[in-house]
């Protein structure tokens with residue numbers, strides 16, 4: 157083989173490499189830009205007081221403590237309601253449902269559920285949880301609303317994780333006289349749990365960033381204190397960010413960006429948790 | 441021996457234990473047919489498996505050996521569209537009769553698969569899995585079962601110091617013996633093995649064959665194998681399956697292994713064991 161053809165091959169390889177690197181850069185650059193821009197503009201507002209104090213002067217001063225707590229509660233509420241329902245639905249759909257038109261309809265509904273705009277979930281929550289179930293504009297109504305939205309994702313990831321459990325495991329259990337339910341409970345669900353959990357956490361962190369749905373079911377700009385029961389109204393980071401950015405005149409820019417940093421860090425934190433779970437289970 | 445009934449309700453159990461067949465017959469098929477949807481996979485099988493014996497099922501791949509084996513513990517129930525007709529008896533009871541408790545049946549007819557399939561849990565938990573699900577909680581009782589089963593499976597000495605390690609961390613041959621121990625732990629009466637050595641090296645294979653000979657003193661074993669030397673080495677009886685013109689598996693010959701291998705009655709058997717096809 158001539159050295160020129162080898163050179164040519166190296167050249168092609170270098171070019172392909174360069175294109176790939178450029179593509180990666182195009183994906184990563186906006187993210188880095190947003191992060192850098194946000195931090196550069198917002199870091200001056202960050203302080204211990206900002207994280208631990210309630211706001212004053214309509215958010216222009218003080219901190220965002222109640223909004224952080226409200227968002228944490230919303231995330232907890234979302235995972236508490238959507239995880240069990242998602243897992244049960246996933247088990248039913250993969251293990252028990254017959255493959256008939258009803259099942260196919262349900263599957264189609266789940267796919268479409270993921271595409272419903274979030275404000276529509278807000279209106280649904282207002283109609284069902286706030287008014288019909290009479291939960292009022294409250295933390296619990298908002299959690300249920302966000303859970304309804306998260307369900308599409310928790311069901312889908314549960315179902316996929318359950319289906320990914322090797323058939324050999326199930327057969328091994330059934331072949332020693334273990335019942336179907338015991339097999340699901342002791343073999344299938346433990347094997348699927350990292351996948352189920354990562355899906356639920358991702359759905360939860362996505363819920364943390366939702367503004368539109370909570371707007372109509374109980375988020376409020378300023379509360380006197382922290383919610384003392386699930387039936388209280390609450391503050392939340394995305395809604396706070398929306399209000400201070402759009403409705404408060406004379407808002408210091410670094411405070412706005414400070415709120416954004418806190419929100420992003422919370423969401424990123426859970427995404428990192430997910431990545432760690434994935435890494436750990438892949439090693440096994 | 442397990443005296444529980446394989447019926448869901450144990451009433452009139454005795455009357456159902458029909459006086460069919462001969463006393464030492466553990467498993468019996470009579471005009472058994474298996475269909476996958478409209479595909480007639482296994483056709484009109486009649487044979488009888490004696491207690492405490494090893495029966496080998498041999499034949500070219502795709503002739504229905506696995507399918508036939510899975511009829512004995514109703515594993516085909518898991519496949520949508522699979523159906524069985526004819527008579528299939530375990531201890532004189534038709535296992536396809538309505539009211540048969542399939543879970544109890546599989547407890548008494550355990551199965552080992554082609555690919556070793558330990559659960560993703562410790563060696564100890566793998567063996568204790570069946571007994572735990574069947575209600576044994578006492579730690580000491582479980583310890584005893586685990587040790588006994590691993591001994592029986594000739595694996596104890598190799599793993600006794602690492603019972604807490606993952607069942608997936610040991611070699612393929614050890615994994616397969618672990619799967620055998622897992623079956624033994626629930627004290628079945630019959631063990632079905634579907635090409636248990638096909639993924640193993642020759643040394644591991646010999647170990648499993650030794651093990652089968654020992655186990656056959658207490659258990660009734662039915663083994664599918666594509667390895668004819670293996671069938672000749674370990675089995676008492678040999679069933680030779682082949683596909684007919686309609687691609688259905690049929691039983692060409694069934695008899696004592698020595699006769700099937702040295703003096704086959706059917707020309708096709710002779711061709712197969714002398715390596716002329718398949």
Ligand SMILES: Nc1ncnc2c1ncn2[C@@H]1O[C@H](COP(=O)(O)OP(=O)(O)O)[C@@H](O)[C@H]1O
Nearest residue numbers: 476479481500501502503504505506507508519
């Ligand atoms: N789940 C199934 N659905 C439909 N056909 C099957 C299924 N399993 C096996 N078969 C078919 O049944 C025949 C026998 O298969 P199998 O019992 O696996 O043969 P062997 O174990 O002798 O290789 C083959 O033609 C195979 O394609």
Ligand SMILES: [Mg+2]
Nearest residue numbers: 505506507634
């Ligand atoms: Mg097979």
